[in-house]
Amino acid sequence: MLGVNITGCLMTAQAVARQMVKNKWPGSIVMIASMSGTIANRGLICPVYNASKAGVIQLGRNLAAEWGQYGIRVNTISPGYIVTEMVEKLFVQFPERKTEWPTHNMLNRLSQPEDYRGAAVFLLSDASTFMTGSDLRIDGGHAAW
Known part of the structure; x- marks a missing residue:
């Protein structure tokens, strides 16, 4: 998990940045972290995942x-709980999480992958030319409690 989340991000970003510097192309790199890089998830024992996402930030x-x-420019997006194929499989194993997790945020729902499109476009576009080194946490208010 550390290899994928930290080393994978580093090596990918380095490869992209190497080409950007070589060709004198300014631009933006966005890495996906997690709200779990900032908070400890209630009821989940996942210290390596959380530490790896904190490392991405x-x-x-x-x-x-x-x-x-x-x-x-380099920024990160930290999503809250996203309904993905992996999470759907987790709900089969732990069905109570499907109803419990939405109650952990202020919007009382889980996110979908498309909930992050606008943020990614913003960070990659010229609309954010003075934004770097930032983490954009999009978690439905989960960490604001």
Whole structure:
């Protein structure tokens, strides 16, 4: 999990940034972290996952500091619980989570992958040219309680 979430993000970002610097292309890199990089999930024992996502957030900040001089912005998005194929399989194993998890946020629902499209487009576009080293947590208010 650490290899995929941290090393994978680092190696992918480095490969992209290498080409951006070589070709003098300013731009934006967005990595996907998780609200679990900021909070401990109630009722879930997942320290390695949470630590790996916290690592992605910090990696994004540090890469932003390193690559800003080349006009490369690096930000992270930290989603809340998303209904994905993997989560659907988890609900089969733990059906109570399907009804409990929505109650952990202020919108009383789980998110869908498409709930993050606008944020990704914003971070990748010229609408966010003065934004780097930031984590955009989109969790339905989960961490605001």
